[in-house]
Amino acid sequence: MFAVYAHPIRTGDRASNSIEYKPLISIADWSCHCPFLDFFLPASPLFQTPIQRRPAVECRQSLCDRNPQDARFFYIQTRTTLDMSQQFNPCITDDGSYTFFSEEFGQTFHSKYGAKEESIYKYAIPTLLSEKASRGHLRILDICYGLGYNSAAALATIWRSNPNCTVEIIALEIDRSVPISAIEHHLLNDWEEPIPSLLTQLIQMESILVPRGSANETARLNARLILGDARQTIVDPLDRGFQADAIFLDPFSPTACPQLWTIEFIDRVAKCCASDGIIATYSCASAVRTAMVEAGLFVGDTSPVGRKSPGTIASFNAAQITPLSQQEREHLQTRAAIPYRDPTLSDSMAKIIIRRELEQDDCGLETTSQWKKRWRKN
Ligand SMILES: C[S@@+](CC[C@H](N)C(=O)[O-])C[C@H]1O[C@@H](n2cnc3c(N)ncnc32)[C@H](O)[C@@H]1O
Incomplete structure:
Protein backbone atom coordinates (compact mmCIF):
# COMPACT_ATOMS: atom_id res chain seq x y z
CA MET A 1 0.00 0.00 0.00
CA PHE A 2 1.36 3.41 -0.97
CA ALA A 3 0.66 6.96 0.08
CA VAL A 4 1.25 9.93 -2.22
CA TYR A 5 2.03 13.49 -1.11
CA ALA A 6 2.91 16.73 -2.84
CA HIS A 7 4.77 19.51 -1.04
CA PRO A 8 7.85 21.71 -1.46
CA ILE A 9 11.31 20.80 -0.23
CA ARG A 10 14.19 23.16 0.29
CA THR A 11 17.59 22.13 -0.95
CA GLY A 12 20.90 23.86 -1.36
CA ASP A 13 23.53 25.21 0.95
CA ARG A 14 22.21 27.69 3.48
CA ALA A 15 25.68 28.80 4.42
CA SER A 16 26.34 30.07 0.90
CA ASN A 17 22.86 31.51 0.44
CA SER A 18 21.88 29.23 -2.42
CA ILE A 19 18.45 27.91 -1.68
CA GLU A 20 16.06 26.24 -4.02
CA TYR A 21 12.51 25.17 -3.42
CA LYS A 22 11.40 22.20 -5.42
CA PRO A 23 7.88 20.92 -5.61
CA LEU A 24 8.08 17.32 -4.61
CA ILE A 25 5.73 14.45 -4.93
CA SER A 26 6.59 11.61 -2.65
CA ILE A 27 5.29 8.11 -2.80
CA ALA A 28 5.93 6.08 0.26
CA ASP A 29 5.33 2.53 1.25
CA TRP A 30 3.27 2.17 4.43
CA SER A 31 5.65 -0.53 5.60
CA CYS A 32 8.62 1.78 5.29
CA HIS A 33 9.94 2.35 8.80
CA CYS A 34 12.70 4.87 9.50
CA PRO A 35 12.14 7.49 6.83
CA PHE A 36 8.47 7.15 7.37
CA LEU A 37 8.78 7.89 11.04
CA ASP A 38 10.38 11.20 10.14
CA PHE A 39 7.76 11.93 7.63
CA PHE A 40 4.79 11.33 9.86
CA LEU A 41 6.21 12.39 13.13
CA PRO A 42 3.83 14.92 14.65
CA ALA A 43 0.77 12.87 13.80
CA SER A 44 -0.33 10.87 16.78
CA PRO A 45 -1.02 8.04 16.42
CA LEU A 46 1.81 7.99 13.93
CA PHE A 47 0.13 7.31 10.63
CA GLN A 48 -2.79 9.71 10.82
CA THR A 49 -3.27 12.72 8.56
CA PRO A 50 0.44 13.32 8.33
CA ILE A 51 1.01 16.29 6.06
CA GLN A 52 -1.86 18.47 7.20
CA ARG A 53 -0.54 18.31 10.74
CA ARG A 54 2.99 19.29 9.84
CA PRO A 55 4.38 22.70 8.98
CA ALA A 56 5.71 22.50 5.43
CA VAL A 57 9.20 23.27 6.67
CA GLU A 58 9.40 20.16 8.80
CA CYS A 59 8.41 18.06 5.84
CA ARG A 60 11.10 19.71 3.77
CA GLN A 61 13.71 19.09 6.38
CA SER A 62 12.92 15.45 6.92
CA LEU A 63 12.61 14.82 3.23
CA CYS A 64 15.97 16.41 2.54
CA ASP A 65 17.48 13.91 4.93
CA ARG A 66 15.78 11.01 3.27
CA ASN A 67 17.75 8.55 1.24
CA PRO A 68 16.24 8.53 -2.22
CA GLN A 69 17.98 5.24 -2.94
CA ASP A 70 15.93 3.54 -0.24
CA ALA A 71 13.96 0.90 -2.10
CA ARG A 72 10.98 1.44 0.16
CA PHE A 73 10.80 5.14 -0.60
CA PHE A 74 10.98 6.93 -3.90
CA TYR A 75 9.96 10.31 -5.22
CA ILE A 76 9.21 12.24 -8.34
CA GLN A 77 10.65 15.70 -8.42
CA THR A 78 10.12 18.66 -10.72
CA ARG A 79 12.88 21.23 -10.64
CA THR A 80 11.58 24.77 -10.23
CA THR A 81 13.52 27.41 -8.41
CA LEU A 82 11.18 29.53 -6.34
CA ASP A 83 13.57 31.48 -4.18
CA MET A 84 17.30 32.16 -4.04
CA SER A 85 17.81 33.62 -0.61
CA GLN A 86 16.00 34.27 2.62
CA GLN A 87 14.41 37.65 3.17
CA PHE A 88 13.90 38.83 6.72
CA ASN A 89 11.73 41.75 7.68
CA PRO A 90 12.17 43.45 11.05
CA CYS A 91 9.33 43.13 13.54
CA ILE A 92 9.26 45.30 16.63
CA THR A 93 9.40 43.87 20.16
CA ASP A 94 8.13 45.37 23.41
CA ASP A 95 11.39 47.18 24.27
CA GLY A 96 11.40 48.97 20.90
CA SER A 97 14.17 46.82 19.40
CA TYR A 98 13.58 44.69 16.32
CA THR A 99 13.79 41.00 15.57
CA PHE A 100 13.02 38.75 12.60
CA PHE A 101 10.51 35.98 12.08
CA SER A 102 11.75 32.68 10.68
CA GLU A 103 9.35 31.08 8.23
CA GLU A 104 11.45 27.97 8.39
CA PHE A 105 11.24 27.48 12.16
CA GLY A 106 7.90 29.24 12.64
CA GLN A 107 9.33 31.42 15.41
CA THR A 108 10.71 34.89 16.02
CA PHE A 109 14.44 35.12 16.66
CA HIS A 110 13.90 36.76 20.05
CA SER A 111 11.31 37.07 22.77
CA LYS A 112 8.45 39.40 21.88
CA TYR A 113 9.07 41.07 25.25
CA GLY A 114 12.27 42.64 23.97
CA ILE A 338 13.93 13.01 29.02
CA PRO A 339 16.62 14.60 26.87
CA TYR A 340 16.92 14.83 23.11
CA ARG A 341 19.49 12.44 21.65
CA ASP A 342 21.39 12.52 18.37
CA PRO A 343 24.13 9.87 18.64
CA THR A 344 25.77 10.71 15.31
CA LEU A 345 25.08 14.45 15.51
CA SER A 346 23.49 14.24 12.10
CA ASP A 347 19.88 13.15 12.56
CA SER A 348 16.92 15.12 11.29
CA MET A 349 14.77 17.15 13.64
CA ALA A 350 11.95 14.67 13.19
CA LYS A 351 14.07 11.65 14.01
CA ILE A 352 15.37 13.29 17.17
CA ILE A 353 11.86 14.19 18.31
CA ILE A 354 10.42 10.76 17.72
CA ARG A 355 13.37 9.09 19.43
CA ARG A 356 12.61 11.18 22.52
CA GLU A 357 8.87 10.46 22.34
CA LEU A 358 9.54 6.73 22.23
CA GLU A 359 11.87 7.03 25.22
CA GLN A 360 9.24 9.06 27.08
CA ASP A 361 6.59 6.44 26.38
CA ASP A 362 8.81 3.82 28.02
CA CYS A 363 10.13 5.86 30.94
CA GLY A 364 7.28 5.45 33.45
CA LEU A 365 8.07 8.87 34.95
CA GLU A 366 5.61 11.38 36.35
CA THR A 367 4.12 13.84 33.83
CA THR A 368 4.44 17.59 34.16
CA SER A 369 0.73 17.91 35.02
CA GLN A 370 1.12 15.37 37.86
CA TRP A 371 4.16 17.28 39.08
CA LYS A 372 2.22 20.57 38.94
CA LYS A 373 -0.73 19.06 40.81
CA ARG A 374 1.58 17.71 43.50
CA TRP A 375 3.20 21.10 43.99
CA ARG A 376 -0.17 22.86 44.13
CA LYS A 377 -1.19 20.43 46.87
CA ASN A 378 2.02 20.98 48.90
C1 LIG B 1 16.94 32.25 18.00
S1 LIG B 1 17.95 32.69 16.64
C2 LIG B 1 19.39 33.35 17.41
C3 LIG B 1 19.34 34.83 17.67
C4 LIG B 1 20.70 35.42 17.89
N1 LIG B 1 21.45 34.81 18.95
C5 LIG B 1 20.72 36.91 18.01
O1 LIG B 1 21.28 37.42 18.98
O2 LIG B 1 20.18 37.56 17.13
C6 LIG B 1 18.55 31.10 16.11
C7 LIG B 1 19.61 31.15 15.03
O3 LIG B 1 20.09 29.82 14.87
C8 LIG B 1 20.43 29.62 13.52
N2 LIG B 1 20.47 28.16 13.30
C9 LIG B 1 19.44 27.30 13.10
N3 LIG B 1 19.90 26.04 12.97
C10 LIG B 1 21.24 26.10 13.13
C11 LIG B 1 22.26 25.12 13.11
N4 LIG B 1 22.00 23.82 12.92
N5 LIG B 1 23.53 25.53 13.28
C12 LIG B 1 23.83 26.84 13.49
N6 LIG B 1 22.89 27.81 13.51
C13 LIG B 1 21.61 27.45 13.34
C14 LIG B 1 19.35 30.35 12.77
O4 LIG B 1 19.74 30.67 11.46
C15 LIG B 1 19.15 31.57 13.66
O5 LIG B 1 19.95 32.63 13.21
Whole structure:
Protein backbone atom coordinates (compact mmCIF):
# COMPACT_ATOMS: atom_id res chain seq x y z
CA MET A 1 0.00 0.00 0.00
CA PHE A 2 1.36 3.41 -0.97
CA ALA A 3 0.66 6.96 0.08
CA VAL A 4 1.25 9.93 -2.22
CA TYR A 5 2.03 13.49 -1.11
CA ALA A 6 2.91 16.73 -2.84
CA HIS A 7 4.77 19.51 -1.04
CA PRO A 8 7.85 21.71 -1.46
CA ILE A 9 11.31 20.80 -0.23
CA ARG A 10 14.19 23.16 0.29
CA THR A 11 17.59 22.13 -0.95
CA GLY A 12 20.90 23.86 -1.36
CA ASP A 13 23.53 25.21 0.95
CA ARG A 14 22.21 27.69 3.48
CA ALA A 15 25.68 28.80 4.42
CA SER A 16 26.34 30.07 0.90
CA ASN A 17 22.86 31.51 0.44
CA SER A 18 21.88 29.23 -2.42
CA ILE A 19 18.45 27.91 -1.68
CA GLU A 20 16.06 26.24 -4.02
CA TYR A 21 12.51 25.17 -3.42
CA LYS A 22 11.40 22.20 -5.42
CA PRO A 23 7.88 20.92 -5.61
CA LEU A 24 8.08 17.32 -4.61
CA ILE A 25 5.73 14.45 -4.93
CA SER A 26 6.59 11.61 -2.65
CA ILE A 27 5.29 8.11 -2.80
CA ALA A 28 5.93 6.08 0.26
CA ASP A 29 5.33 2.53 1.25
CA TRP A 30 3.27 2.17 4.43
CA SER A 31 5.65 -0.53 5.60
CA CYS A 32 8.62 1.78 5.29
CA HIS A 33 9.94 2.35 8.80
CA CYS A 34 12.70 4.87 9.50
CA PRO A 35 12.14 7.49 6.83
CA PHE A 36 8.47 7.15 7.37
CA LEU A 37 8.78 7.89 11.04
CA ASP A 38 10.38 11.20 10.14
CA PHE A 39 7.76 11.93 7.63
CA PHE A 40 4.79 11.33 9.86
CA LEU A 41 6.21 12.39 13.13
CA PRO A 42 3.83 14.92 14.65
CA ALA A 43 0.77 12.87 13.80
CA SER A 44 -0.33 10.87 16.78
CA PRO A 45 -1.02 8.04 16.42
CA LEU A 46 1.81 7.99 13.93
CA PHE A 47 0.13 7.31 10.63
CA GLN A 48 -2.79 9.71 10.82
CA THR A 49 -3.27 12.72 8.56
CA PRO A 50 0.44 13.32 8.33
CA ILE A 51 1.01 16.29 6.06
CA GLN A 52 -1.86 18.47 7.20
CA ARG A 53 -0.54 18.31 10.74
CA ARG A 54 2.99 19.29 9.84
CA PRO A 55 4.38 22.70 8.98
CA ALA A 56 5.71 22.50 5.43
CA VAL A 57 9.20 23.27 6.67
CA GLU A 58 9.40 20.16 8.80
CA CYS A 59 8.41 18.06 5.84
CA ARG A 60 11.10 19.71 3.77
CA GLN A 61 13.71 19.09 6.38
CA SER A 62 12.92 15.45 6.92
CA LEU A 63 12.61 14.82 3.23
CA CYS A 64 15.97 16.41 2.54
CA ASP A 65 17.48 13.91 4.93
CA ARG A 66 15.78 11.01 3.27
CA ASN A 67 17.75 8.55 1.24
CA PRO A 68 16.24 8.53 -2.22
CA GLN A 69 17.98 5.24 -2.94
CA ASP A 70 15.93 3.54 -0.24
CA ALA A 71 13.96 0.90 -2.10
CA ARG A 72 10.98 1.44 0.16
CA PHE A 73 10.80 5.14 -0.60
CA PHE A 74 10.98 6.93 -3.90
CA TYR A 75 9.96 10.31 -5.22
CA ILE A 76 9.21 12.24 -8.34
CA GLN A 77 10.65 15.70 -8.42
CA THR A 78 10.12 18.66 -10.72
CA ARG A 79 12.88 21.23 -10.64
CA THR A 80 11.58 24.77 -10.23
CA THR A 81 13.52 27.41 -8.41
CA LEU A 82 11.18 29.53 -6.34
CA ASP A 83 13.57 31.48 -4.18
CA MET A 84 17.30 32.16 -4.04
CA SER A 85 17.81 33.62 -0.61
CA GLN A 86 16.00 34.27 2.62
CA GLN A 87 14.41 37.65 3.17
CA PHE A 88 13.90 38.83 6.72
CA ASN A 89 11.73 41.75 7.68
CA PRO A 90 12.17 43.45 11.05
CA CYS A 91 9.33 43.13 13.54
CA ILE A 92 9.26 45.30 16.63
CA THR A 93 9.40 43.87 20.16
CA ASP A 94 8.13 45.37 23.41
CA ASP A 95 11.39 47.18 24.27
CA GLY A 96 11.40 48.97 20.90
CA SER A 97 14.17 46.82 19.40
CA TYR A 98 13.58 44.69 16.32
CA THR A 99 13.79 41.00 15.57
CA PHE A 100 13.02 38.75 12.60
CA PHE A 101 10.51 35.98 12.08
CA SER A 102 11.75 32.68 10.68
CA GLU A 103 9.35 31.08 8.23
CA GLU A 104 11.45 27.97 8.39
CA PHE A 105 11.24 27.48 12.16
CA GLY A 106 7.90 29.24 12.64
CA GLN A 107 9.33 31.42 15.41
CA THR A 108 10.71 34.89 16.02
CA PHE A 109 14.44 35.12 16.66
CA HIS A 110 13.90 36.76 20.05
CA SER A 111 11.31 37.07 22.77
CA LYS A 112 8.45 39.40 21.88
CA TYR A 113 9.07 41.07 25.25
CA GLY A 114 12.27 42.64 23.97
CA ALA A 115 15.02 41.45 21.65
CA LYS A 116 17.69 43.77 23.00
CA GLU A 117 16.66 43.17 26.61
CA GLU A 118 16.89 39.44 26.03
CA SER A 119 20.48 39.72 24.82
CA ILE A 120 21.40 41.77 27.87
CA TYR A 121 19.41 40.02 30.62
CA LYS A 122 19.54 36.43 29.38
CA TYR A 123 23.11 36.44 28.09
CA ALA A 124 25.46 39.35 28.89
CA ILE A 125 24.49 39.84 32.55
CA PRO A 126 24.10 36.19 33.67
CA THR A 127 27.51 35.30 32.23
CA LEU A 128 29.08 37.93 34.54
CA LEU A 129 30.94 39.63 31.70
CA SER A 130 30.95 42.99 33.43
CA GLU A 131 32.70 41.52 36.49
CA LYS A 132 35.04 39.32 34.46
CA ALA A 133 36.13 42.19 32.19
CA SER A 134 38.65 43.17 34.88
CA ARG A 135 40.65 40.06 33.87
CA GLY A 136 41.67 41.98 30.74
CA HIS A 137 40.90 39.17 28.28
CA LEU A 138 37.66 37.25 27.65
CA ARG A 139 36.61 34.49 25.28
CA ILE A 140 33.06 34.07 24.01
CA LEU A 141 31.41 31.29 22.03
CA ASP A 142 28.23 32.64 20.41
CA ILE A 143 26.18 29.65 19.23
CA CYS A 144 23.47 30.70 16.77
CA TYR A 145 24.83 34.17 16.11
CA GLY A 146 21.66 35.24 14.24
CA LEU A 147 21.37 39.00 14.11
CA GLY A 148 24.42 39.35 16.35
CA TYR A 149 22.61 40.87 19.33
CA ASN A 150 24.21 38.58 21.92
CA SER A 151 27.73 39.39 20.72
CA ALA A 152 26.85 43.09 20.55
CA ALA A 153 25.44 43.08 24.09
CA ALA A 154 28.52 41.21 25.31
CA LEU A 155 30.95 43.70 23.77
CA ALA A 156 28.98 46.66 25.12
CA THR A 157 28.91 45.15 28.61
CA ILE A 158 32.61 44.28 28.62
CA TRP A 159 33.91 47.56 27.20
CA ARG A 160 31.68 49.66 29.45
CA SER A 161 33.29 47.90 32.38
CA ASN A 162 36.85 47.80 31.02
CA PRO A 163 37.51 49.54 27.68
CA ASN A 164 40.91 47.84 27.48
CA CYS A 165 39.62 44.31 27.83
CA THR A 166 40.51 42.22 24.79
CA VAL A 167 37.83 39.89 23.47
CA GLU A 168 37.87 36.76 21.35
CA ILE A 169 34.58 35.65 19.80
CA ILE A 170 33.81 32.50 17.87
CA ALA A 171 30.34 32.77 16.34
CA LEU A 172 28.49 29.80 14.85
CA GLU A 173 25.61 30.35 12.44
CA ILE A 174 24.05 28.29 9.67
CA ASP A 175 22.43 31.04 7.64
CA ARG A 176 24.51 34.01 6.57
CA SER A 177 21.46 35.86 5.30
CA VAL A 178 20.33 36.44 8.91
CA PRO A 179 23.24 38.68 10.01
CA ILE A 180 23.40 40.21 6.54
CA SER A 181 19.73 41.23 6.81
CA ALA A 182 20.32 42.63 10.30
CA ILE A 183 23.09 44.84 8.90
CA GLU A 184 21.03 45.88 5.88
CA HIS A 185 18.24 46.99 8.21
CA HIS A 186 20.75 48.79 10.52
CA LEU A 187 19.56 46.76 13.49
CA LEU A 188 22.95 46.79 15.19
CA ASN A 189 22.80 50.58 15.43
CA ASP A 190 21.03 50.13 18.77
CA TRP A 191 24.54 49.60 20.17
CA GLU A 192 27.19 52.26 20.45
CA GLU A 193 30.12 52.50 18.02
CA PRO A 194 32.48 50.82 17.32
CA ILE A 195 30.27 47.74 17.92
CA PRO A 196 28.04 48.02 14.80
CA SER A 197 31.06 48.70 12.56
CA LEU A 198 33.08 45.83 14.03
CA LEU A 199 30.25 43.32 13.71
CA THR A 200 29.47 44.49 10.18
CA GLN A 201 33.09 43.83 9.29
CA LEU A 202 32.89 40.43 10.96
CA ILE A 203 29.92 39.41 8.81
CA GLN A 204 31.40 40.80 5.61
CA MET A 205 34.84 39.26 6.11
CA GLU A 206 33.84 36.32 8.33
CA SER A 207 36.70 37.28 10.62
CA ILE A 208 38.09 40.38 12.24
CA LEU A 209 41.24 41.30 14.09
CA VAL A 210 41.33 44.79 15.57
CA PRO A 211 44.72 45.87 16.93
CA ARG A 212 44.42 47.72 20.21
CA GLY A 213 47.47 49.88 19.81
CA SER A 214 51.08 48.97 19.18
CA ALA A 215 51.94 45.86 17.20
CA ASN A 216 52.93 43.99 20.36
CA GLU A 217 49.59 44.35 22.06
CA THR A 218 46.93 41.68 21.88
CA ALA A 219 44.07 42.55 19.55
CA ARG A 220 41.11 44.28 21.18
CA LEU A 221 38.68 42.15 19.21
CA ASN A 222 39.53 38.91 17.51
CA ALA A 223 36.37 37.39 16.08
CA ARG A 224 35.44 34.66 13.64
CA LEU A 225 32.12 33.69 12.12
CA ILE A 226 31.93 30.01 11.21
CA LEU A 227 29.09 29.21 8.83
CA GLY A 228 27.41 25.81 8.81
CA ASP A 229 25.51 23.43 11.06
CA ALA A 230 26.75 24.10 14.60
CA ARG A 231 26.76 20.35 15.26
CA GLN A 232 29.71 20.15 12.90
CA THR A 233 31.26 23.61 13.13
CA ILE A 234 31.66 23.32 16.90
CA VAL A 235 34.52 20.93 16.11
CA ASP A 236 36.59 23.99 15.19
CA PRO A 237 36.70 25.59 18.67
CA LEU A 238 36.86 22.11 20.20
CA ASP A 239 39.93 21.12 18.20
CA ARG A 240 41.61 24.42 19.00
CA GLY A 241 41.04 23.86 22.72
CA PHE A 242 38.97 27.07 22.87
CA GLN A 243 37.89 27.52 26.49
CA ALA A 244 35.15 30.13 26.66
CA ASP A 245 34.44 32.37 29.62
CA ALA A 246 30.91 32.79 28.29
CA ILE A 247 28.87 30.62 25.94
CA PHE A 248 25.60 31.86 24.48
CA LEU A 249 23.36 28.96 23.51
CA ASP A 250 20.57 30.51 21.48
CA PRO A 251 18.93 28.13 18.98
CA PHE A 252 15.23 28.15 18.18
CA SER A 253 13.15 26.31 20.77
CA PRO A 254 13.81 22.63 21.53
CA THR A 255 10.65 21.52 19.71
CA ALA A 256 11.59 23.53 16.60
CA CYS A 257 15.33 22.84 16.56
CA PRO A 258 16.04 19.83 18.82
CA GLN A 259 19.35 19.22 16.98
CA LEU A 260 21.03 21.90 19.06
CA TRP A 261 19.64 20.81 22.43
CA THR A 262 20.72 17.16 22.47
CA ILE A 263 22.86 15.38 25.02
CA GLU A 264 25.56 14.96 22.39
CA PHE A 265 25.62 18.57 21.20
CA ILE A 266 25.48 20.04 24.69
CA ASP A 267 28.33 17.74 25.69
CA ARG A 268 30.42 19.34 22.93
CA VAL A 269 29.33 22.79 24.04
CA ALA A 270 30.37 21.97 27.62
CA LYS A 271 33.80 20.87 26.39
CA CYS A 272 34.31 24.41 25.07
CA CYS A 273 33.51 25.94 28.47
CA ALA A 274 36.36 27.07 30.74
CA SER A 275 36.39 25.63 34.27
CA ASP A 276 34.75 28.78 35.62
CA GLY A 277 33.02 29.75 32.38
CA ILE A 278 29.24 30.14 32.18
CA ILE A 279 26.82 28.84 29.57
CA ALA A 280 23.63 30.89 29.24
CA THR A 281 20.42 30.14 27.41
CA TYR A 282 16.87 31.50 27.40
CA SER A 283 15.42 27.99 27.68
CA CYS A 284 14.41 26.46 30.99
CA ALA A 285 13.26 23.18 29.41
CA SER A 286 14.00 20.25 31.68
CA ALA A 287 15.23 18.23 28.70
CA VAL A 288 17.90 20.88 28.14
CA ARG A 289 18.82 21.04 31.79
CA THR A 290 19.16 17.26 31.93
CA ALA A 291 21.60 17.38 29.01
CA MET A 292 23.62 20.01 30.88
CA VAL A 293 23.67 17.97 34.09
CA GLU A 294 24.74 14.90 32.05
CA ALA A 295 27.65 16.96 30.72
CA GLY A 296 28.79 17.49 34.32
CA LEU A 297 27.54 21.06 34.70
CA PHE A 298 25.80 22.70 37.65
CA VAL A 299 22.56 24.31 36.56
CA GLY A 300 20.68 27.36 37.80
CA ASP A 301 18.00 29.88 36.84
CA THR A 302 18.40 33.29 35.29
CA SER A 303 15.73 35.82 36.16
CA PRO A 304 12.68 35.91 33.90
CA VAL A 305 12.69 38.91 31.58
CA GLY A 306 9.16 40.14 30.91
CA ARG A 307 7.71 36.65 31.19
CA LYS A 308 7.02 33.90 33.70
CA SER A 309 9.75 31.40 32.93
CA PRO A 310 13.42 31.89 33.77
CA GLY A 311 16.37 31.07 31.53
CA THR A 312 19.22 28.73 32.46
CA ILE A 313 22.87 29.17 33.32
CA ALA A 314 25.32 26.31 33.71
CA SER A 315 28.92 26.03 34.85
CA PHE A 316 31.45 23.47 36.06
CA ASN A 317 32.01 25.81 38.99
CA ALA A 318 29.12 25.49 41.44
CA ALA A 319 30.07 28.80 43.06
CA GLN A 320 28.93 30.64 39.91
CA ILE A 321 25.41 29.22 40.11
CA THR A 322 22.46 29.66 42.46
CA PRO A 323 21.08 26.10 42.68
CA LEU A 324 17.63 25.22 41.35
CA SER A 325 14.73 25.14 43.82
CA GLN A 326 13.43 21.80 45.12
CA GLN A 327 10.40 22.17 42.82
CA GLU A 328 12.58 22.69 39.74
CA ARG A 329 14.90 19.82 40.73
CA GLU A 330 11.89 17.55 40.97
CA HIS A 331 10.85 18.56 37.46
CA LEU A 332 14.13 17.01 36.32
CA GLN A 333 12.66 13.67 37.45
CA THR A 334 9.62 13.92 35.15
CA ARG A 335 8.90 12.79 31.61
CA ALA A 336 9.67 16.31 30.39
CA ALA A 337 13.28 15.86 31.46
CA ILE A 338 13.93 13.01 29.02
CA PRO A 339 16.62 14.60 26.87
CA TYR A 340 16.92 14.83 23.11
CA ARG A 341 19.49 12.44 21.65
CA ASP A 342 21.39 12.52 18.37
CA PRO A 343 24.13 9.87 18.64
CA THR A 344 25.77 10.71 15.31
CA LEU A 345 25.08 14.45 15.51
CA SER A 346 23.49 14.24 12.10
CA ASP A 347 19.88 13.15 12.56
CA SER A 348 16.92 15.12 11.29
CA MET A 349 14.77 17.15 13.64
CA ALA A 350 11.95 14.67 13.19
CA LYS A 351 14.07 11.65 14.01
CA ILE A 352 15.37 13.29 17.17
CA ILE A 353 11.86 14.19 18.31
CA ILE A 354 10.42 10.76 17.72
CA ARG A 355 13.37 9.09 19.43
CA ARG A 356 12.61 11.18 22.52
CA GLU A 357 8.87 10.46 22.34
CA LEU A 358 9.54 6.73 22.23
CA GLU A 359 11.87 7.03 25.22
CA GLN A 360 9.24 9.06 27.08
CA ASP A 361 6.59 6.44 26.38
CA ASP A 362 8.81 3.82 28.02
CA CYS A 363 10.13 5.86 30.94
CA GLY A 364 7.28 5.45 33.45
CA LEU A 365 8.07 8.87 34.95
CA GLU A 366 5.61 11.38 36.35
CA THR A 367 4.12 13.84 33.83
CA THR A 368 4.44 17.59 34.16
CA SER A 369 0.73 17.91 35.02
CA GLN A 370 1.12 15.37 37.86
CA TRP A 371 4.16 17.28 39.08
CA LYS A 372 2.22 20.57 38.94
CA LYS A 373 -0.73 19.06 40.81
CA ARG A 374 1.58 17.71 43.50
CA TRP A 375 3.20 21.10 43.99
CA ARG A 376 -0.17 22.86 44.13
CA LYS A 377 -1.19 20.43 46.87
CA ASN A 378 2.02 20.98 48.90
C1 LIG B 1 16.94 32.25 18.00
S1 LIG B 1 17.95 32.69 16.64
C2 LIG B 1 19.39 33.35 17.41
C3 LIG B 1 19.34 34.83 17.67
C4 LIG B 1 20.70 35.42 17.89
N1 LIG B 1 21.45 34.81 18.95
C5 LIG B 1 20.72 36.91 18.01
O1 LIG B 1 21.28 37.42 18.98
O2 LIG B 1 20.18 37.56 17.13
C6 LIG B 1 18.55 31.10 16.11
C7 LIG B 1 19.61 31.15 15.03
O3 LIG B 1 20.09 29.82 14.87
C8 LIG B 1 20.43 29.62 13.52
N2 LIG B 1 20.47 28.16 13.30
C9 LIG B 1 19.44 27.30 13.10
N3 LIG B 1 19.90 26.04 12.97
C10 LIG B 1 21.24 26.10 13.13
C11 LIG B 1 22.26 25.12 13.11
N4 LIG B 1 22.00 23.82 12.92
N5 LIG B 1 23.53 25.53 13.28
C12 LIG B 1 23.83 26.84 13.49
N6 LIG B 1 22.89 27.81 13.51
C13 LIG B 1 21.61 27.45 13.34
C14 LIG B 1 19.35 30.35 12.77
O4 LIG B 1 19.74 30.67 11.46
C15 LIG B 1 19.15 31.57 13.66
O5 LIG B 1 19.95 32.63 13.21
